[in-house]
Amino acid sequence: MDIHVHTDGGIDAALDLAHWIAADPGVPPEASPVPAAPAPGSMSATTDVLQFAVGNAIALGALLVSVAQxxxxxxxxxxxxxxxxxxxxxxxxxxxxxxATLAAAVRELGGT
Incomplete structure (x- = not known):
């Protein structure tokens, strides 16, 4: 499953969030960052969107909790x-x- 995380705080907030997630021991390797695709008509990746490949519901839940924290x-x-x-x-x-909203989202996506 692909997870796209967009923040309205610009590139500084996106980089800060990326560092936060990378340093969070609760986020397992099954929630790994991947390079974001370039926006249509652009030659470089969008800088305020982080993209993750998530392998299971536990990793998804950990990623969502880390972002919320x-x-x-x-x-x-x-x-x-x-x-x-x-x-x-x-x-x-x-x-x-x-x-509670995050838990509902995990359930909606087929987690437990």
Whole structure:
């Protein structure tokens, strides 16, 4: 499953979030970052979108929790939107840092 994480905080927020996730011991290797695809008509990747390949529901849940914790730790909380795209093309977008909402998103995507 592909996870796209977009933040309205620009490249600085995206880089900070990428470092946060990389340093989070709770995020397993099954939630690995992958290079983001270039925007249509662009020759380089979008800088404010992080993309992850997630191998299972546990990794997905850990990634969502890490993103929510990062957002809650910011003095000014940027908007973060996560879009999960399953191999069958179905997608779910979450814009929340509420643990119950994140758990519901994991269930919606076929997790436990």
């Amino acid at each position: 990062w957002r809650q730790s910011r003095p000014v909380r940027p908007t973060v939107r996560l879009t999960a795209v399953r191999p069958d093309g179905a997608s779910v977008t979450v814009e929340s840092d509420d643990p």
